[in-house]
Amino acid sequence: MSLYRIENLQKRYRTGEVETLALRGVDLTIEEGEFTAVAGPSGSGKSTLLHLMGALDTPSAGEVYLADTRIDRLGKREAARMRLENLGFVFQAYNLIPVLTALENAAFVLELQGVGRRERERRARQALDDLGMAEFAGRRPNQLSGGQQQRVAVARALAAEPKIILADEPTANLDSETGHALIELMRQLNRDHGVTFVFSTHDPRLLDSVDRIVRLEDGRVTGEETRDGVARGEA
Amino acid sequence: MPLAVLSLAWRNLWRQRRRSLTSLGAVALVVCLSMLYYSIGGAAVNSMYSNLTEAGGQIQIHVPGYRDLRDFSAGLIRNAAQVEAAARADAGSGVVVGALDVPGLLIHGDRSRAVALSGRQWPDALRESYLRQNPLEGRFVRAGDEAGIVLGRGLATALDVGIGGQVMMYAPGTEGYGAGSYTVTGLVDVLDPSYASRTALISLAAAQTLAAPDAVSRVEVHFPSIRRVQDDSASLEAARRLQRAVPELSVETWRELSPMLVRILDSLRPVMAVVSVIFFILAGLLVVNSIYLGMIERIREFGVLMSLGASGRRVMGLITLESVLLCSAGALVGTAVGLPLVALMARGFTVPGLEQYYASFGMDPVFYASIHPSEVAFAIAFALGTGVLAALWPASLASRLEPVEAMRFTA
Numbered sequence: 058m059s060l061y062r063i064e065n066l067q068k069r070y071r072t073g074e075v076e077t078l079a080l081r082g083v084d085l086t087i088e089e090g091e092f093t094a095v096a097g098p099s100g101s102g103k104s105t106l107l108h109l110m111g112a113l114d115t116p117s118a119g120e121v122y123l124a125d126t127r128i129d130r131l132g133k134r135e136a137a138r139m140r141l142e143n144l145g146f147v148f149q150a151y152n153l154i155p156v157l158t159a160l161e162n163a164a165f166v167l168e169l170q171g172v173g174r175r176e177r178e179r180r181a182r183q184a185l186d187d188l189g190m191a192e193f194a195g196r197r198p199n200q201l202s203g204g205q206q207q208r209v210a211v212a213r214a215l216a217a218e219p220k221i222i223l224a225d226e227p228t229a230n231l232d233s234e235t236g237h238a239l240i241e242l243m244r245q246l247n248r249d250h251g252v253t254f255v256f257s258t259h260d261p262r263l264l265d266s267v268d269r270i271v272r273l274e275d276g277r278v279t280g281e282e283t284r285d286g287v288a289r290g291e292a
Numbered sequence: 293m294p295l296a297v298l299s300l301a302w303r304n305l306w307r308q309r310r311r312s313l314t315s316l317g318a319v320a321l322v323v324c325l326s327m328l329y330y331s332i333g334g335a336a337v338n339s340m341y342s343n344l345t346e347a348g349g350q351i352q353i354h355v356p357g358y359r360d361l362r363d364f365s366a367g368l369i370r371n372a373a374q375v376e377a378a379a380r381a382d383a384g385s386g387v388v389v390g391a392l393d394v395p396g397l398l399i400h401g402d403r404s405r406a407v408a409l410s411g412r413q414w415p416d417a418l419r420e421s422y423l424r425q426n427p428l429e430g431r432f433v434r435a436g437d438e439a440g441i442v443l444g445r446g447l448a449t450a451l452d453v454g455i456g457g458q459v460m461m462y463a464p465g466t467e468g469y470g471a472g473s474y475t476v477t478g479l480v481d482v483l484d485p486s487y488a489s490r491t492a493l494i495s496l497a498a499a500q501t502l503a504a505p506d507a508v509s510r511v512e513v514h515f516p517s518i519r520r521v522q523d524d525s526a527s528l529e530a531a532r533r534l535q536r537a538v539p540e541l542s543v544e545t546w547r548e549l550s551p552m553l554v555r556i557l558d559s560l561r562p563v564m565a566v567v568s569v570i571f572f573i574l575a576g577l578l579v580v581n582s583i584y585l586g587m588i589e590r591i592r593e594f595g596v597l598m599s600l601g602a603s604g605r606r607v608m609g610l611i612t613l614e615s616v617l618l619c620s621a622g623a624l625v626g627t628a629v630g631l632p633l634v635a636l637m638a639r640g641f642t643v644p645g646l647e648q649y650y651a652s653f654g655m656d657p658v659f660y661a662s663i664h665p666s667e668v669a670f671a672i673a674f675a676l677g678t679g680v681l682a683a684l685w686p687a688s689l690a691s692r693l694e695p696v697e698a699m700r701f702t703a
Contacts, residue, residue: 141601152596156303
């Protein structure tokens with residue numbers, strides 16, 4: 058059973074008189090434990106694809122299944138619960154809560170899940186430690202660098218033990234060295250914890266360590282490559 | 293309520309320190325002003341209550357229909373001692389006083405005045421209370437004194453008599469001697485100017501000898517320790533017991549004795565509540581503004597929270613909690629400032645320029661601020677309610693956000 062199954066996914070945006078087709082029928086599967094990159098230039102539909110995978114938006118057509126449960130037509134409350142129980146998110150802009158410390162940010166999703174205080178703190182500290190941020194637990198986001206903030210964001214996603222972590226351009230606001238380091242860290246977590254990662258990027262230099270690359274252009278999957286070097290044709 | 297959520301809500305409030313402080317200050321001001329307002333209202337109400345009940349007691353026992361009687365004898369309670377005994381048995385901590393009002397003519401030399409001579413008992417507590425408000429020159433009425441009389445200074449002036457002078461009282465149509473001679477032992481400066489020229493006090497024994505042996509016009513029950521309307525329930529309960537004990541007589545509380553005053557007192561609380569509501573609405577508008585602006589500034593953050601799995605209801609709850617915390621803090625500050633001010637005013641205050649005005653109504657010009665715990669709770673509850681109501685609209689807006697749209701929002 059695939060972790061994610063996406064069939065003929067389409068998304069139209071209308072802005073006034075103008076209609077934009079962000080996704081034009083995407084078919085995709087994600088297997089458990091994969092470390093997958095969705096690569097493509099700006100405007101290719103990467104963020105839209107991740108948003109639809111996270112049930113943050115509703116497709117114009119097509120279906121999205123997470124562990125054989127259809128998630129593209131969930132109501133707001135059900136979608137929020139589904140995200141809480143199954144998904145982790147990392148955003149381009151870090152999106153940490155500015156009034157909370159790194160530890161409190163890392164524990165935030167656990168708090169939403171209703172995890173007890175001690176267990177919450179233990180898992181959050183462990184996640185920060187895994188991301189090399191344990192010594193910064195008491196600092197607030199404005200006391201951390203961009204790379205550090207993004208690591209806290211990954212820790213927040215990781216601590217909740219989701220089935221999959223979706224990262225939308227997690228390195229876009231970081232310098233290349235820091236971005237590389239973050240991707241390597243995520244890769245390490247994928248290996249050590251078996252967490253499935255799907256991240257989007259427009260930077261081809263970040264694709265070296267991924268298991269699989271899904272190339273997206275103009276809302277279509279134009280190719281897939283795996284680590285073993287097998288290239289797949291245009292979708 | 294998890295501590296983490298409380299902590300987050302509290303910290304969020306201080307992201308815009310100035311705005312939150314302004315709203316908090318507004319709520320604090322309204323809570324403080326409400327408490328002062330209630331306490332001043334309480335002072336006025338209790339002053340009127342005190343004035344009324346010190347004069348005639350919280351309870352009075354008369355013959356039925358006494359208000360319509362024109363015949364002096366028909367208005368008498370003849371078994372005064374038994375009625376007083378029954379009153380003492382059922383009145384609990386009340387002080388029972390018999391009083392006999394004798395209409396007649398008071399004469400000194402070639403001057404005379406029509407008066408209602410007041411013959412009554414004066415237990416210590418009542419005498420002290422009376423003399424506190426009505427300064428005395430000379431000696432006051434003594435129990436059993438058949439020859440002494442205390443006059444209001446205005447009446448004494450009208451009769452051109454001073455302390456030591458002799459006055460004659462002529463009371464036709466009564467059942468005693470009908471006439472008597474008395475020595476003026478004291479002059480009293482009556483607080484209420486309208487009573488200054490009508491006040492003539494003798495002992496109950498002297499009045500009974502003059503007009504109605506062993507009888508009284510009424511029996512009064514005073515509760516000197518009850519100085520506030522809010523504490524009046526004991527007297528109401530006593531009145532019910534007394535009516536059962538003396539079913540042939542009319543037992544009335546101060547409410548039945550002074551219905552006009554009661555209407556004024558009863559209308560004060562709703563009026564004060566309405567004024568409070570207006571104050572809180574004004575403060576509430578500031579809070580709405582603060583919470584709404586905070587919500588707008590954090591739309592992207594709410595989008596992120598929802599993306600992470602927070603439901604719309606959770607976001608709504610967070611915003612509402614922030615508003616309630618803000619108003620709670622305001623209520624705390626307002627109470628911390630308001631109550632000591634009330635305590636200070638409880639020692640006594642006057643309204644400059646209005647002392648004579650109050651005295652003309654027989655009211656003590658010195659007010660004593662008084663606030664009931666329920667009124668403190670009322671003000672605090674109003675503040676909390678303002679917090680909830682002020683958050684309704686912005687919280688509702690936030691809960692309906694679509695996560696992706698919210699994350700794209702720029703203020």
